[in-house]
Amino acid sequence: MRIDVKQCAELLAQQDNILILTHAHPDGDTLGCGFALCRALMKMGKICAVENADEIPKKYDYLYEDIVQIKFKPDYVVAVDVATTNLLGELDGKYHIDMCIDHHSTNTEYADNLLLEDVPAACQLMLEVVKALDVELDDKIANCIYTGLTTDTGCFRYASTTAATYRAAAEMIELGADNGKINRTMFETKTKTYARLERLALDSMRFYEDERVAIITFTQEMYKLTGSNEQETEAIAPLTRQIEGVEIGITIREKADGTCKASIRTFESVNAAELAKAFGGGGHNQAAACRFDCGVKEARTNLVIKCGELLK
Amino acid sequence: MRIDVKQCAELLAQQDNILILTHAHPDGDTLGCGFALCRALMKMGKICAVENADEIPKKYDYLYEDIVQIKFKPDYVVAVDVATTNLLGELDGKYHIDMCIDHHSTNTEYADNLLLEDVPAACQLMLEVVKALDVELDDKIANCIYTGLTTDTGCFRYASTTAATYRAAAEMIELGADNGKINRTMFETKTKTYARLERLALDSMRFYEDERVAIITFTQEMYKLTGSNEQETEAIAPLTRQIEGVEIGITIREKADGTCKASIRTFESVNAAELAKAFGGGGHNQAAACRFDCGVKEARTNLVIKCGELLK
Numbered sequence: 001m002r003i004d005v006k007q008c009a010e011l012l013a014q015q016d017n018i019l020i021l022t023h024a025h026p027d028g029d030t031l032g033c034g035f036a037l038c039r040a041l042m043k044m045g046k047i048c049a050v051e052n053a054d055e056i057p058k059k060y061d062y063l064y065e066d067i068v069q070i071k072f073k074p075d076y077v078v079a080v081d082v083a084t085t086n087l088l089g090e091l092d093g094k095y096h097i098d099m100c101i102d103h104h105s106t107n108t109e110y111a112d113n114l115l116l117e118d119v120p121a122a123c124q125l126m127l128e129v130v131k132a133l134d135v136e137l138d139d140k141i142a143n144c145i146y147t148g149l150t151t152d153t154g155c156f157r158y159a160s161t162t163a164a165t166y167r168a169a170a171e172m173i174e175l176g177a178d179n180g181k182i183n184r185t186m187f188e189t190k191t192k193t194y195a196r197l198e199r200l201a202l203d204s205m206r207f208y209e210d211e212r213v214a215i216i217t218f219t220q221e222m223y224k225l226t227g228s229n230e231q232e233t234e235a236i237a238p239l240t241r242q243i244e245g246v247e248i249g250i251t252i253r254e255k256a257d258g259t260c261k262a263s264i265r266t267f268e269s270v271n272a273a274e275l276a277k278a279f280g281g282g283g284h285n286q287a288a289a290c291r292f293d294c295g296v297k298e299a300r301t302n303l304v305i306k307c308g309e310l311l312k
Numbered sequence: 313m314r315i316d317v318k319q320c321a322e323l324l325a326q327q328d329n330i331l332i333l334t335h336a337h338p339d340g341d342t343l344g345c346g347f348a349l350c351r352a353l354m355k356m357g358k359i360c361a362v363e364n365a366d367e368i369p370k371k372y373d374y375l376y377e378d379i380v381q382i383k384f385k386p387d388y389v390v391a392v393d394v395a396t397t398n399l400l401g402e403l404d405g406k407y408h409i410d411m412c413i414d415h416h417s418t419n420t421e422y423a424d425n426l427l428l429e430d431v432p433a434a435c436q437l438m439l440e441v442v443k444a445l446d447v448e449l450d451d452k453i454a455n456c457i458y459t460g461l462t463t464d465t466g467c468f469r470y471a472s473t474t475a476a477t478y479r480a481a482a483e484m485i486e487l488g489a490d491n492g493k494i495n496r497t498m499f500e501t502k503t504k505t506y507a508r509l510e511r512l513a514l515d516s517m518r519f520y521e522d523e524r525v526a527i528i529t530f531t532q533e534m535y536k537l538t539g540s541n542e543q544e545t546e547a548i549a550p551l552t553r554q555i556e557g558v559e560i561g562i563t564i565r566e567k568a569d570g571t572c573k574a575s576i577r578t579f580e581s582v583n584a585a586e587l588a589k590a591f592g593g594g595g596h597n598q599a600a601a602c603r604f605d606c607g608v609k610e611a612r613t614n615l616v617i618k619c620g621e622l623l624k
Contacts, residue, residue, distance in 0.1 A: 156468045156481075159492020159501055163482040169468075170478035180471020184579075187469055190554045195514075202511055244503045267496075 019074035024089025028080035028151025036144035053089030120160035123148025139176025146177035182268035197228035331386035336401025342393035348456035352606025356403025363399030394418035431474035451488025487527035
């Protein structure tokens with residue numbers, strides 16, 4: 001069932017012992033949503049917690065480090081920024097999910113569904129939800145919402161960023177969001193291992209289809225050489241698309257078991273989700289991902305062939 | 313004389329045949345200011361033009377390509393985003409300057425001066441001026457203002473970005489500013505020559521003072537090897553500061569005559585303008601620049617010694 005912001009807030013107000021699930025491999029938007037909602041519900045006196053399949057990267061500590069998590073049996077489960085249940089990773093199937101709050105056009109409507117596709121970050125929608133809950137917003141909720149706004153828009157850079165996104169950011173700063181520090185942490189801090197990995201990644205970049213496709217490949221060997229890891233590849237994915245003339249930028253990451261995953265970034269000329277879908281993946285128009293059971297070279301060949309078809 | 317926005321607009325309304333000067337080596341903020349003001353004054357029926365010492369990089373074409381420039385003898389001269397007259401480059405001394413609209417704390421008040429230091433971009437102040445001129449704002453003025461806002465804040469990233477900056481951006485988008493395209497042009501498009509130069513620059517990066525200082529050096533040889541040029545080094549300057557633990561990031565650019573120029577980027581712990589001032593330069597708290605009469609190696613040694621003093 002589709003619900004609107006008001007119904008969403010009413011349903012949440014009726015519940016207690018609420019568990020919030022974020023997607024696996026959690027990013028700033030799903031975590032910002034999760035902890036903004038958790039903080040708002042706790043302000044209403046409810047027992048509430050956030051659970052994720054994977055470890056939360058250390059840079060997001062400030063979103064939740066002051067929250068005291070209580071163990072409880074959930075009566076109501078809410079998934080945030082989770083388009084399909086398989087994106088919950090290991091949590092998929094563990095709980096019956098009652099509500100979903102999301103902004104992905106690929107959402108499969110697996111629960112009572114608050115879906116708004118016109119916002120570049122789920123946190124922009126979540127801000128409407130926490131406002132409708134009628135709790136007093138504070139700097140900590142503002143930090144959560146701001147984190148989702150800025151990370152899912154590439155720091156307010158992408159074309160999908162609207163006037164309303166900028167206004168939401170202004171409101172969060174007025175509430176005390178530490179925009180300078182958050183952006184520095186998210187966009188301006190490279191670990192030394194990351195800096196080394198980035199150099200190898202730029203060396204691995206190859207061009208195809210009249211240089212309209214650029215592909216970076218990460219191997220397990222590269223992680224060993226640099227002391228880095230797969231988590232640090234995330235920020236490198238957009239680099240492929242930045243070269244003049246490139247319409248499809250792809251990063252392929254080799255897993256420990258020899259299979260791999262591809263992140264796809266495009267401009268308006270190519271639908272990234274369509275390319276990912278050809279390999280069983282999904283995502284947004286300009287950012288999508290898919291998995292392969294084969295090695296990086298075979299995956300690259302298959303991707304280049306499909307890119308050629310889409311660029312015709 | 314210090315003037316406020318209202319006085320500034322009144323003075324401009326009284327004048328005709330107005331020449332607007334931007335600073336040398338023009339960037340998005342000085343050009344955004346210049347062409348926003350020029351467009352507004354032309355809408356009031358005035359004869360107006362923008363003049364700069366150096367060539368405008370091609371990526372800024374959209375700011376002015378539809379403006380028909382008329383040759384005229386100026387009766388009134390306005391400098392925008394120009395802290396000191398020597399920043400006018402070859403235009404310094406060519407005209408008597410009647411008015412200055414600026415946001416630099418280092419401004420020397422060389423004319424009737426509208427100065428607001430609390431804005432991260434001069435275009436945020438210029439928006440107030442064009443509003444006070446009481447002309448109808450349009451998408452072209454909005455593109456000019458948005459360009460200054462986004463380029464001088466690193467795409468709304470820097471700590472100096474305020475709620476008012478975000479609100480100004482929201483207004484410009486509602487007026488039709490093409491935020492997606494502008495940000496892509498300014499922040500997401502690397503020419504192939506730039507991508508090659510960036511790789512060499514990362515290779516040239518060296519660390520000093522317990523890795524709290526990072527220095528990238530550009531030589532004329534590097535421009536030859538990559539087919540790139542000094543203009544393309546601008547976007548590389550912030551990269552030094554992004555490495556974890558680095559408090560001062562410096563890029564040194566060798567000139568064709570063997571002398572050099574340094575761009576300094578810092579965090580709150582060090583005042584970049586203070587470091588630049590030690591070598592006769594200037595700028596903002598976290599971004600400044602200075603020139604050297606010596607070669608890159610000697611400049612680097614002198615900078616490292618001064619950095620050591622400031623970090624104590």
